[in-house]
Amino acid sequence: MPVTSTVERPDDAPEGPALPVNELFASLQGEGKLAGVPSTFVRTSGCNLRCWFCDSYHTSWDPTHAWMSVERIVEEVEARDPTHVVLTGGEPLLHDASATLLERLADEGYHLTVETNGTLAPDAPIDLASVSPKLSTSTPTPDNAPDGTPGEWEARHEERRIDFDALTTLLERHEVQLKFVVTGPDDMDEIESLVADVRERADADLNDEDVLLMPEGRTREELDATRNVVADLAAEYGYRYTPRLHVDLWNDAPET
């Protein structure tokens, strides 16, 4: 199992700014306040966290990818003729070249969403920062980690998962949605406390309608166990519920 937090750049990577790309595809935005909007997705590989439930295993626990120059990525995006582009991962903001890509895509006039775990806040043009801070229930343990032995990742994940400086910087610079992966009612105290802390520290407002509860689940069957529980929690606490449309529609098949 790889234990690197980023992915090595090989000698034969393209010259200049380039990114390790796990997949690039057109679909509907499945999550958040833009759910349902046709969008082109660029998924980078490599993550600084290791959520036990990560639905993108091949960008975190076992990263696979091809290195693509930023110019080639822009061409592949243009070929799909989108209005909305979503940069995701893995953790896309780990890579310096993500800012370069976002600048190039902003020049082309696309609406840019970045899906991020909220531990990094580089200066980059972002129309919607879709921030998913990781709760304590995301931490890998020997019982739930994909290979049963999280080893050093349990401590590393726990230490890194919340960075208030990054969270407040994102909120002050961009339109933000905070999208929590919810496993059940026991997550709510932590969410309430995190939202209160962010509000206290940030020089920008965070409305309840921009706090989203998303059911944990990689498959339709897993969502069957969480969807209604989480929808009821959203109604009870006054936060927004977000579905996982790509799981409901396509069971999270690759390139959806």
Ligand SMILES: C[S@@+](CC[C@H](N)C(=O)[O-])C[C@H]1O[C@@H](n2cnc3c(N)ncnc32)[C@H](O)[C@@H]1O
């Ligand atoms: C694979 S992550 C990539 C972006 C970034 N690393 C992050 O975690 O926000 C994309 C989105 O999927 C969510 N996600 C990952 N695994 C999930 C699961 N098993 N159930 C629900 N959401 C999940 C993340 O919280 C995030 O909102």
Ligand SMILES: Nc1nc2[nH]cc(C(=O)O)c2c(=O)[nH]1
């Ligand atoms: N359709 C679709 N919508 C998404 N929204 C966020 C995604 C992600 O993996 O970041 C995602 C994804 O993987 N597929």
Ligand code: SF4
């Ligand atoms: S932060 Fe995102 S990409 Fe990284 S392990 Fe967690 S869900 Fe997966």
Ligand SMILES: [Mg+2]
């Ligand atoms: Mg996904």
